[in-house]
Amino acid sequence: MKTIFVTGGAKRIGKAIVELFASDGWNVIIHYNNSKADAEALADSINLKNADTAFIVQGDLDKANEVDNIISKVDGFTETIDLLINNASTFYPTPIDDISEDHWEKLIGSNLKGPLFLIQGLKEKLKASNGSIINITDTNLTKGVANYSIYSAAKAGLEAITKGLARELAPEIKVNAIAPGAMLEPPDVTWTEDQKNKIIESIPLNRMGSEQDIAEAVKFLAHSEYITGQVIKVDGGRSL
Numbered sequence: 001m002k003t004i005f006v007t008g009g010a011k012r013i014g015k016a017i018v019e020l021f022a023s024d025g026w027n028v029i030i031h032y033n034n035s036k037a038d039a040e041a042l043a044d045s046i047n048l049k050n051a052d053t054a055f056i057v058q059g060d061l062d063k064a065n066e067v068d069n070i071i072s073k074v075d076g077f078t079e080t081i082d083l084l085i086n087n088a089s090t091f092y093p094t095p096i097d098d099i100s101e102d103h104w105e106k107l108i109g110s111n112l113k114g115p116l117f118l119i120q121g122l123k124e125k126l127k128a129s130n131g132s133i134i135n136i137t138d139t140n141l142t143k144g145v146a147n148y149s150i151y152s153a154a155k156a157g158l159e160a161i162t163k164g165l166a167r168e169l170a171p172e173i174k175v176n177a178i179a180p181g182a183m184l185e186p187p188d189v190t191w192t193e194d195q196k197n198k199i200i201e202s203i204p205l206n207r208m209g210s211e212q213d214i215a216e217a218v219k220f221l222a223h224s225e226y227i228t229g230q231v232i233k234v235d236g237g238r239s240l
């Protein structure tokens with residue numbers, strides 16, 4: 001049985017990835033930070049259908065000791081990992097005059113540092129199964145987004161790591177990125193109809209994306225044997 005490990009897997013896009021692979025019969029390891037109840041409910045619902053196939057692990061990706069703890073917990077669940085999805089992310093604006101070191105630590109921690117050290121700690125398990133890593137980035141990087149310089153730097157770093165490690169970890173491990181476009185409103189933000197319509201007007205495929213659009217792209221990459229070092233934009237053509 002194959003095993004997928006999804007960071008930030010309790011809600012939203014991470015949850016959709018977990019659910020798709022669980023329904024395809026994979027073992028799923030669901031990482032969460034604050035969303036304990038959501039992670040437990042998701043694992044319970046999967047285990048009800050398929051006993052002992054879903055596991056949960058908590059940790060703050062900003063903190064090196066917690067990343068180490070995640071890696072040793074995962075050691076206890078499985079000897080091999082087929083697919084690591086670096087999905088967890090902190091996202092908020094940082095206008096230049098408001099930037100503090102704390103913002104830097106938070107946005108770089110979950111979006112860049114945590115993913116890198118998770119890959120380092122889990123690579124032998126991925127090697128053992130000729131596995132894949134998929135880093136979730138952001139399609140807007142290519143345009144430049146005002147007020148998001150730290151988040152953008154972190155995601156751009158994650159894309160750079162994707163390409164470098166695709167070479168370094170080949171041929172055993174494939175490393176790719178998926179760059180979502182406008183999929184969901186940020187957590188705790190509600191767009192007005194007007195804001196939503198403006199976004200939709202900028203998308204050639206004429207709709208917002210969904211969690212499932214990203215999960216399906218992950219599944220496509222997971223089954224591909226000859227793609228590595230690529231960033232696949234799943235954005236309805238918005239970046240064209």
Ligand SMILES: NC(=O)c1ccc[n+]([C@@H]2O[C@H](COP(=O)([O-])OP(=O)(O)OC[C@H]3O[C@@H](n4cnc5c(N)ncnc54)[C@H](OP(=O)(O)O)[C@@H]3O)[C@@H](O)[C@H]2O)c1
Binds near residue numbers: 090
């Ligand atoms: N939503 C979009 O439209 C969109 C657009 C472009 C790119 N993306 C990318 O797609 C991915 C998923 O998007 P999303 O909107 O579903 O993500 P999200 O809801 O904003 O975040 C996913 C999870 O990341 C976890 N997380 C945040 N900071 C963490 C930390 N320091 N340590 C550990 N976990 C942490 C949280 O887990 P807990 O809840 O357990 O704390 C959260 O539920 C992200 O990488 C995002 O950047 C999304």
